[in-house]
Amino acid sequence: MQMLHTVAELRAAVRLAGAVALVPTMGNLHAGHLQLIQTARQRGLPVVSSLFVNPLQFGPGEDFERYPRTLQADATQLAEAGCNILFVPSVTEMYPEAQTCRVVPPLADELCGASRPGHFAGVATVVLKLFNMVQPRIALFGKKDYQQLFILRLMTRQLNLPIEILGIDTVRAEDGLALSSRNGYLSATERAEAPRLYQVLQTLAAALRAGETDLAALENAAAAELTRHGWQVDYVQIRAQSTLLAPAPTEAACVVLAAARLGNTRLIDNLEVTRPMQTV
Numbered sequence: 579m580q581m582l583h584t585v586a587e588l589r590a591a592v593r594l595a596g597a598v599a600l601v602p603t604m605g606n607l608h609a610g611h612l613q614l615i616q617t618a619r620q621r622g623l624p625v626v627s628s629l630f631v632n633p634l635q636f637g638p639g640e641d642f643e644r645y646p647r648t649l650q651a652d653a654t655q656l657a658e659a660g661c662n663i664l665f666v667p668s669v670t671e672m673y674p675e676a677q678t679c680r681v682v683p684p685l686a687d688e689l690c691g692a693s694r695p696g697h698f699a700g701v702a703t704v705v706l707k708l709f710n711m712v713q714p715r716i717a718l719f720g721k722k723d724y725q726q727l728f729i730l731r732l733m734t735r736q737l738n739l740p741i742e743i744l745g746i747d748t749v750r751a752e753d754g755l756a757l758s759s760r761n762g763y764l765s766a767t768e769r770a771e772a773p774r775l776y777q778v779l780q781t782l783a784a785a786l787r788a789g790e791t792d793l794a795a796l797e798n799a800a801a802a803e804l805t806r807h808g809w810q811v812d813y814v815q816i817r818a819q820s821t822l823l824a825p826a827p828t829e830a831a832c833v834v835l836a837a838a839r840l841g842n843t844r845l846i847d848n849l850e851v852t853r854p855m856q857t858v
């Protein structure tokens with residue numbers, strides 16, 4: 579695996595590699611990231627991964643400074659997983675001047691965007707820059723960041739980028755907790771409590787599957803259950819998979835999304851669910 583630090587080196591390497599798959603990351607890798615690399619490998623393309631803690635997607639008071647930086651361990655895991663090129667730019671290499679051409683994607687103020695203003699503009703900007711630098715044939719993202727995946731698909735479609743976006747299923751710990759670099763912030767007590775987020779989503783999904791139609795009541799009950807156990811809830815929402823907006827009564831394919839804080843750690847999770855068709 580080549581480890582490269584400049585855009586010029588990256589461009590030269592991908593020119594030689596031909597069509598490639600791209601897996602953007604912020605590092606501190608876990609099995610979910612490695613699943614993205616493995617899926618990219620299965621597509622038979624050389625794999626480029628990037629490791630960049632992107633300051634543009636962190637708001638004031640968020641965890642940019644303390645975000646875990648574990649380059650050596652990440653590089654070892656990526657090489658073992660079959661990554662061919664690892665791009666590790668500095669902040670000045672990625673943003674040599676004040677970044678003016680920031681994309682403001684649709685849905686940027688919804689769900690996670692409501693409590694993290696500017697976050698999705700920062701994500702879209704860095705991913706668009708990586709797309710331009712690498713010009714991959716496919717790019718892979720985890721479904722745990724469901725709204726991010728949705729927004730990046732929209733951006734790719736709206737800007738006519740010739741890139742196939744693949745969403746890969748969330749990898750979970752045995753107790754159901756979605757793997758996340760931020761799980762490392764949890765104390766032992768918080769880690770024991772953390773699987774409740776997924777359990778609450780499963781309960782809500784089961785009620786939807788059983789034909790419950792009062793979505794607000796379901797969302798409120800789920801949020802109340804988390805609050806009762808010490809969580810500070812940002813949102814629990816039932817949305818349509820096709821639009822990420824409130825589902826019409828006739829829309830069967832839904833996704834339940836939640837974000838909540840345990841102590842100082844903000845966790846997100848989601849669950850796709852198909853409910854019975856309603857007649858209106």
Ligand code: PAF
Pocket residue numbers: 602603604630632635701704705723726
């Ligand atoms: O999901 C992430 O790790 C980041 O948001 C991404 C896509 C690498 C952009 O910085």
